[in-house]
Each structure stands twice: as structure tokens, then as C-alpha cells.
Amino acid sequence: MHSPLALVRDAQPNIAHIEGSYEALEHLVGVNLARLRAERQLSLDALARASGVSRAMLAQVESARSVPSIKVLCKVAAALKVSVSAFLRRHAVNGFEHLPAERASRLVSADGRYSARALYPEGEPAAVEFHELRIAPLHTEPGVRRPPGTTVNLVVSEGTLEVSVHDRRQLLATGDAILFDADQPHSLRNPGDTEARVFRVTLNAETPPRWDVPAASAGGEAASAVEAVAAVAAQPA
Known part of the structure; x- marks a missing residue:
């Protein structure tokens, strides 16, 4: 029977995967923001004035050091005259893609x-x-x-x-x-x-992320894994 700590160690790759997804999201939003700002020939200061978002926050988003809130994205999107989804696209260079x-x-x-x-x-x-x-x-x-x-x-x-x-x-x-x-x-x-x-x-059907808990005994062991992960997550950083 695995100990709770062993099950937590088994869950670490999933935690790393989630963290990697957030890092990829930060990078994608940052690249798109920098591109859209450059296309409009706006400085960080000019975009800050137009959007009401601080220059420091904009710089952090562009450098992938921060994931902005929906409220911040809405303000910046309005200033750039684009959809909020433009920050999450990988394919569109100019806000649209022509498909001959x-x-x-x-x-x-x-x-x-x-x-x-x-x-x-x-x-x-x-x-x-x-x-x-x-x-x-x-x-x-x-x-x-x-x-x-x-x-x-x-x-x-x-x-x-x-x-x-x-x-x-x-x-x-x-x-x-x-x-x-x-x-x-x-x-x-x-x-x-x-x-x-x-x-x-x-x-397409939605597939929300799930914890990949080892399926040994269908009862107590899986519950112990969830409790152990929750306990780790609850600890102060």
C-alpha cells in the first residue's frame, strides 16, 4: 500500500503539467500583446494612458511575468480595438486569418x-x-x-x-x-x-482537467491521495 507522501510524489508530474500550461498561457498572451501594440505603433506609456492599465502591469504581461485578469484584458482589448480572444490566438497575425x-x-x-x-x-x-x-x-x-x-x-x-x-x-x-x-x-x-x-x-465535448490519482483500491487509498494533495496545497508558500 502506498503512503500518502508517495501518492503526492506520484501526483507531482500533473502539478508540473498544470504549471507548464500556465507558463505557456503567460507567454502566448505576452507575445500577442507585444505584437498588437507594435502594429499600432504604441509605446507602453501610450497604451497605459489609453487603457487605464499601468505601464508596469503591461510590461509584466508582455514579458510573461504575469497573467492579467479578465478585467485588465478587457481594458487593454478595448484600447487596442480587438477582441479579448485575440490575446489567446496562435494562428491570427492581424486579428483574422484568410483561408484561400x-x-x-x-x-x-x-x-x-x-x-x-x-x-x-x-x-x-x-x-x-x-x-x-x-x-x-x-x-x-x-x-x-x-x-x-x-x-x-x-x-x-x-x-x-x-x-x-x-x-x-x-x-x-x-x-x-x-x-x-x-x-x-x-x-x-x-x-x-x-x-x-x-x-x-x-x-466538441469539453474535457476538464482531472487529477490522475493512482487507482489501487477504489476506496481509502484514492481518498488518502486526494487528502494528501489537498494538505500540501493548503500549506503556506
Whole structure:
């Protein structure tokens, strides 16, 4: 049986991971703030006057020595005339990103009768995905089951679409929309004689961070680990 101290030591990599995430966040916010300020040719003093945030605080944020509060970020965003989310983006250089159609990522089935084009910047975990789907006449495309909590919203732009979820079917005409949980068996079928064009928005399931407590006996040992970690966290720095 592990002692509480041993379980606390086992939890240290997770604590280090969380601390590393905060450091990455500090760096990201700092880099974006410095970039946005430089693009507008503002000095720290000028931005401090425009935002009401002290020069010292702005300097700490840019140098990744401090994570600002939401209130501070809102003040700075208003002064820079950007969204608060601009401080958290990795892809946008000018507050937006142009996605040329000819360079878009496109997934095509082996028979070429189904394609999905990404309409959002890929390469990073995304809470929401946006795709354009093209489905050939009389083609059926099986859906990929996603983790519980994932939802899909489909809107038919051209043609018709039959959506099957378990053993239930829904026919959609041009302009119709449907929303369903994507952890269920589902498929898309074009029953028409012309290509169907569909837009799909996928809202991914949230996965909040969890303590990775060693699972030995399901009762007392896990509880001891949580209590030990809590005791360490409660100690004064």
C-alpha cells in the first residue's frame, strides 16, 4: 500500500503539467500583446494612458511575468480595438486569418464521392470545427462517432440530405438544419440526383482537467491521495 507522501510524489508530474500550461498561457498572451501594440505603433506609456492599465502591469504581461485578469484584458482589448480572444490566438497575425479555397485542407473518400473541406484553421485543438461537405448523388457516408458530449449541427445549402441516427431517419431539403449528438451511430445519405452541399459545425465535448490519482483500491487509498494533495496545497508558500 502506498503512503500518502508517495501518492503526492506520484501526483507531482500533473502539478508540473498544470504549471507548464500556465507558463505557456503567460507567454502566448505576452507575445500577442507585444505584437498588437507594435502594429499600432504604441509605446507602453501610450497604451497605459489609453487603457487605464499601468505601464508596469503591461510590461509584466508582455514579458510573461504575469497573467492579467479578465478585467485588465478587457481594458487593454478595448484600447487596442480587438477582441479579448485575440490575446489567446496562435494562428491570427492581424486579428483574422484568410483561408484561400485552393489551399484548404480537404478530406476525400476513396471513391471520390464524399469530401469535407475545413473552414477553420487546423493544427490546434479546437472547441468548434466548421466543414463544408459535398456528397455525390445516392452516396451514403457513415459518420464517425465522437466522444460523448459532442454535438453536430448540419445545414443543407444545396440539394437534399437524409440523416440517420440509430434507426431514425430525417430528410432535409435545401435550407433545412438538424442538430444531434455525435456519439451515436449516424450516417449521411444524398437521396437526390444532384450533388448535395452541406455545412457542418461540430461542437466538441469539453474535457476538464482531472487529477490522475493512482487507482489501487477504489476506496481509502484514492481518498488518502486526494487528502494528501489537498494538505500540501493548503500549506503556506
